[in-house]
Amino acid sequence: MRDIILNSPVEKGQFFSLKDCGETPFVNGSMGRGAAVKNTSGRIILPFHGRVLKVFRNAISIVSDNGINLFIQIGDKSFYEESVRENQMINAYQILAYFNVSKIVMFTVKNDADFGDITFQLGGQNYTLQPQNVSNTRANNSKEDKPQSVSNTRKNNSKENDNMAGRKFTILGETGSGKTCYLLGMYYEMGMSVAGYTVVATEPDADKNLTLRYDRLKDKSRGKSRFPDPSDQVQKFDFNLQYNYETIHPFQWVDYHGGFLDKRNRDITSEQYNDVAKSIMESEMIFICIDGANLTGSSTHKKIRKVKERCAQHVKDYLIELKDKLKKENKSLPPIGMLVTKYDMCADDTDADEVREIVEEAFEGLFSGNDTFVAIIPVSLGDTLEDDDCQGELDPLNVPLPILMGINFALIDQLKYGKWLIEKQH
């Protein structure tokens, strides 16, 4: 096996071990052998002539003319600003990206099993990685790759897949309850990879659109106009869930505004009304938004009343009706995440126990007598967001948590499906 020597893709800085970089897939070796660098000059300079394989939100995969597959990840930098496209030819010494010098850069040779010693050079420093230790680490971790192999089984059996529920997350909530802001925050946070999981829009245009809208949300100088426009349309977004940057689970995010669940709303046809039920049944988890603005003040009684009137009314009636229908068929609702959005607005007035009391009371009847999993999760885009006419900083609270919970259910589903397939084959 040949040894390789590569220039580091950053021109300045100090090497340190990927084991100390804090990013699970790099730490456990499943991204291949490589190094992390801190105190860089804030530029990515390509070490070889080759081609762009794949562009991610904060990472890129490139391949040299002689087959070295290099993966580079920078903090939360967005590569799109540099207009790098998939399949684009790249030259040695080409500058690929500029970024804040405080960011750590991680890079690995993804096909490291094809090579002997891999040495990265940076100024006078050499950082050499020998094959044996690392490949042992990877072998020991091969058990953790399970979700991927299960999803592959599922993909190869697309016929049976069609019969399976799942591959959707449905979010319900009155207009203005924070559904779109949550989606933008979730997409941004999950784009940076959490515990090895990343969410990426399947279409580059959708990715760009969501990223631009989040950038607008970040721009505090805009005050109130930083927020997205309200919408009275059903919105659907197609995403890929990735593990270690490999797609393991495509899914759709479906956003129904509150008016959709109101039987008396004449703008909604019965077909559209029934469509919501279909979407819910196909969901791995559903999310219901409860606007935290209703939980301000000191009277629990008043808060319950507001949540009942403004958040629970139509959603609750709709879901109870659906739950009863399903019960007759021996089925139940998917797991439910009750998202207390804009929690920054009420965190000082309403603690976790009171939130629970309010939600249980306002949605009474929905949770009783069934085996549906329910989690109540406060989320917020920033605790000072409202300051100076909405000129506060974004500082998300719990934003990845609901989707990670949903991913957990999705993967359990896949494992059950894999087990079912194995049993069927025997």
Ligand SMILES: Nc1nc2c(ncn2[C@@H]2O[C@H](COP(=O)(O)OP(=O)(O)OP(=O)(O)O)[C@@H](O)[C@H]2O)c(=O)[nH]1
């Ligand atoms: N304080 C605070 N305000 C928020 C937060 N998220 C959203 N908001 C505010 O809530 C408003 C509505 O949020 P959207 O995400 O547009 O609500 P929506 O549920 O998508 O509304 P429709 O599209 O009309 O159904 C925003 O314009 C913000 O003013 C948050 O985390 N904290």
Ligand SMILES: [Mg+2]
């Ligand atoms: Mg919206």
